[in-house]
Ligand SMILES: Cc1cc2nc3c(=O)[nH]c(=O)nc-3n(C[C@H](O)[C@H](O)[C@H](O)COP(=O)(O)OP(=O)(O)OC[C@H]3O[C@@H](n4cnc5c(N)ncnc54)[C@H](O)[C@@H]3O)c2cc1C
């Protein structure tokens with residue numbers, strides 16, 4: 001029996017690579033020593049959002065002109081197919097999104113400032129052009145100082161931002177975390193309390209404004225809660241991201257994990273500490289066989305790169321010192337994806353989503369090619385294609 | 391009116407003493423209270439044992455003041471006790487001199503069986519030969535500074551942060567006033583005496599008295615580790631040197647220090663080589679130190695008085711009160727230099743005596759028996775009915791709002807942003823609540839200053855989980871919160 005492909009890391013890059021292997025009918029093991037970064041952010045994928053401090057409107061143009069980026073050579077066609085692939089994977093996994101846009105969506109950051117993103121979960125606020133908004137704040141929620149965020153929004157966008165302040169619900173105390181808030185709001189009394197408070201206080205807010213809530217609107221039932229608000233108030237209702245723990249990413253990770261498990265991926269927990277002829281070693285040198293290895297270990301943030309006290313940089317899965325370039329993957333047997341890629345700086349560039357996407361697609365395509373495997377299920381044009389199986 | 395220059399332990403101590411005697415005082419501090427050495431120290435309430443051999447006067451002063459501070463500021467002292475630990479490599483001959491020194495200074499020393507010590511302090515390595523218990527403690531410096539400031543104001547004195555002394559005016563050779571530069575611009579203030587308690591800047595300030603004094607400035611680096619790695623203060627039983635003290639401070643531990651001569655008081659910042667040296671020295675006593683998570687590094691500057699260098703190059707921690715009038719400088723100008731945080735009260739008392747002698751005022755109150763009015767202290771507001779802003783240090787929105795001043799001042803008053811995440815999560819929250827008071831623009835400037843200050847502490851300790859934390863901090867700042875503007 002051929003061993004499975006090993007994907008090291010279950011952050012967004014590893015999850016996507018694993019999904020593509022599943023769809024190609026290839027057995028995959030997801031091996032990781034931690035949860036990855038999805039629980040730390042909203043899950044709205046950047047294509048290319050920043051140009052220095054400036055927010056970027058047209059990511060297509062940026063990529064068409066790009067030079068020196070690892071994926072500068074990707075054509076518009078490749079990007080289009082890539083994004084379609086990702087949104088199909090998410091659709092299969094039950095993660096709803098806004099449609100893929102022709103320009104970056106306008107979104108609002110956790111601090112109330114305008115932001116841009118490309119593939120955005122449906123519960124999150126995303127519009128084609130910035131507009132006046134109403135920010136809703138909960139008194140007892142530390143990250144939800146809507147009045148201050150509204151000032152930030154209108155200063156940055158030159159647009160009106162109104163504020164709707166809601167009190168703390170009965171039973172609330174200072175220790176409520178975002179998760180506690182969310183589970184209250186998706187409980188029956190919580191939902192009723194919210195609608196009642198909203199109807200009582202909405203009169204002061206201009207009619208046409210969308211209501212933007214902090215990202216605590218339920219854990220699993222976010223669509224129901226936002227839907228109920230729209231039905232009872234007649235207003236558009238969305239979430240904006242909150243600082244970690246970020247429910248957007250948590251929801252996505254939960255759905256995505258469930259889908260991967262249903263499709264035969266195996267999740268295995270442990271620290272990988274060596275690369276061998278037949279796969280990897282983990283848990284201090286026990287071996288784990290794999291036909292190929294995808295190294296989606298997330299760089300310094302994810303734990304794939306470790307900085308030692310003497311300043312040297314180590315690749316943790318190989319327990320090897322990095323001098324200049326990666327110690328791995330000389331023979332193509334180990335390919336790298338996600339934030340682990342050299343030169344990847346999503347914080348500065350707002351291209352983390354694009355790098356996750358392109359690197360996962362290339363890692364899977366390259367691996368399949370090298371192993372001479374034909375995808376068991378049919379592939380679309382070019383790249384790793386997906387045909388919906390339902 | 392007496393003007394006191396310096397909002398550190400010494401200056402606030404002097405002003406606190408003077409207001410008790412009914413003398414009107416104004417303290418001017420060029421930055422925030424405690425921004426000098428008093429906010430960048432090790433946190434050790436010395437028993438004096440550290441100085442028992444090299445500096446017997448300081449040892450005795452420390453022990454006396456240690457006992458006084460426990461009485462007058464119990465809320466700012468944690469009576470942890472301390473150990474002096476000798477390893478196989480440390481000289482026995484020094485141990486004997488040390489025991490004798492402690493005895494002479496009256497410092498109670500108790501031999502501790504090595505097995506007992508190792509049980510209490512599992513972090514200690516195998517090479518421990520001998521352990522003694524001493525009455526060291528932990529000093530909450532910021533809390534005491536803020537208490538003194540509050541007390542001074544309550545008694546009718548004034549404390550002006552962000553106000554710099556730029557000139558001293560004299561009439562017929564005697565101090566007649568000062569020129570100040572502050573938020574409201576330049577102003578003058580008439581006064582009959584000036585006290586220079588400017589710590590490492592005391593040399594610079596003394597030039598305005600036409601009688602400069604020489605200081606020996608040396609920078610000391612300290613490392614902050616997550617968690618209380620030890621339950622009490624640990625000193626190395628060897629001649630005072632680098633990396634010989636570990637102090638448990640609230641939820642963290644502070645290890646230090648080093649001693650690198652510097653040219654001027656502004657030369658702050660821990661260097662990579664000092665941090666590396668500290669890690670190596672630490673490994674000699676704490677074999678597990680490589681696995682401890684380091685949170686940040688910081689440095690303070692010792693303002694030691696150049697009067698007392700011994701043959702071996704040891705600069706005494708003794709202090710000196712200088713009456714410039716008697717040395718041919720301006721009459722009514724005084725400087726107080728050297729000393730320790732632990733001995734601030736005694737330094738303040740002797741300085742106040744000199745000033746009162748000059749002004750012809752009799753002492754009526756004794757600060758050795760006067761309680762300092764302390765706030766309940768950080769972390770005591772857990773049960774507030776407001777959300778937690780800082781989860782690491784459990785600081786609520788209400789606790790933060792109770793403090794006046796900038797984000798940095800609130801940080802030292804409440805301890806928010808000092809825990810494992812170093813303000814990654816709570817910095818923006820705190821700035822938002824601050825924006826309700828000072829407006830968004832000003833709050834964002836304070837946030838930038840807060841971030842820069844926290845980031846500075848990361849520079850020399852960028853390894854292991856701390857490097858990972860720094861990467862997360864960047865992701866949150868730039869991607870989640872859109873704090874991108876200040877990027878180059
Ligand atoms: C706060 C924050 C905000 C973000 N905002 C955005 C955004 O707005 N838009 C956007 O597109 N992207 C955003 N991102 C995503 C980010 O920019 C990266 O693209 C993403 O985090 C990279 O994911 P990854 O899968 O490469 O790595 P990670 O998610 O870090 O996953 C690494 C995985 O590797 C595992 N691992 C590492 N070493 C080993 C080992 N030796 N053995 C076993 N397992 C190992 C870890 O346990 C983990 O599971 C954000 C990220 C953060 C943290």
Ligand SMILES: Cc1cc2nc3c(=O)[nH]c(=O)nc-3n(C[C@H](O)[C@H](O)[C@H](O)COP(=O)(O)OP(=O)(O)OC[C@H]3O[C@@H](n4cnc5c(N)ncnc54)[C@H](O)[C@@H]3O)c2cc1C
Pocket residue numbers: 395396397398399400401418419420421422423424425426427428429430431432433434435436553554555556587588589590591592595608609610611612646647689690691692693728729730731732733
């Ligand atoms: C690394 C290190 C560790 C230490 N650890 C300990 C310890 O564990 N225990 C202990 O007891 N002692 C310790 N000390 C010693 C102790 O911290 C200092 O002796 C004490 O803090 C000095 O206080 P100060 O008020 O004299 O000076 P500072 O705290 O420096 O105060 C002087 C103030 O004057 C202000 N200033 C300067 N110029 C002007 C001007 N022109 N106008 C207005 N304001 C001005 C400065 O901004 C500053 O805030 C340590 C010292 C160092 C360096």
